Amino acid sequence: MGALQAVLHDVRDALQASNHSFDYAQAAQVAHEVEIVRNPQARPPWVVASEVEGGFAPQLGSPEIIKIAEYAAAEGFRVMRFQLVDRRHDLIAQPEQDEWSEQLVEAFQERGQYGLQLLLRRDFPNVFLNGVELYLHPGIRIEIRRRGVLLTNDESRLRSFLTSAWKALRLS
Structure with missing residues (x-):
């Protein structure tokens, strides 16, 4: 089976500030999106996620x-x-x-x-x-x-x- 990694994005890094305002609708959308990246070497989650700009590994307890x-x-x-x-x-x-x-x-x-x-x-x-x-x-x-x-x-x-x-x- 192929190894992949779920990556989430820090809302602050993912949003572009326009006119010094915070777009809550866009923030909510970004906060609930997941990116899936390949991890064929099965590296630790935080290593893979750190290679994605603003990315971090979800907890998933x-x-x-x-x-x-x-x-x-x-x-x-x-x-x-x-x-x-x-x-x-x-x-x-x-x-x-x-x-x-x-x-x-x-x-x-x-x-x-x-x-x-x-x-x-x-x-x-x-x-x-x-x-x-x-x-x-x-x-x-x-x-x-x-x-x-x-x-x-x-x-x-x-x-x-x-x-x-x-x-x-x-x-x-």
């Missing part, structure tokens, strides 16, 4: 990953798994990674965002979502991770999905 998963499910994607980390952001070891992810995916499929959050709080209080893997027939896989790390086997589908999700969810 557990709440944002849950919102993206919910949006993806509504768009016809299947949530295949969640990538899990502990409070130090170290990956949860196998076999717990697969077992816990399976439980979380099942809770999400049965009760949506509410069921997923409930299970995380109740049974996994020190576990956080680091990413989500999505599947769309026929064979399109998209993985979205913390700090805007993206993996896919269909770059054009990833771009269209993430652009629409970013605007619809008003992520910034």
Whole structure:
């Protein structure tokens, strides 16, 4: 799968001041746009983002990953798994990674965002979502991770999905 990076733009750098006024409509638009750049060497997110003028890597913590998963499910994607980390952001070891992810995916499929959050709080209080893997027939896989790390086997589908999700969810 190809590696890409989501990059956001600092509104102050992206806007051109005209007559010393601040255009709030343009600022709101820029604040909710995402740029996707290739990262074939899988460099750290902040390195890739710093190469884009005014760019920075999005945080994408557990709440944002849950919102993206919910949006993806509504768009016809299947949530295949969640990538899990502990409070130090170290990956949860196998076999717990697969077992816990399976439980979380099942809770999400049965009760949506509410069921997923409930299970995380109740049974996994020190576990956080680091990413989500999505599947769309026929064979399109998209993985979205913390700090805007993206993996896919269909770059054009990833771009269209993430652009629409970013605007619809008003992520910034």
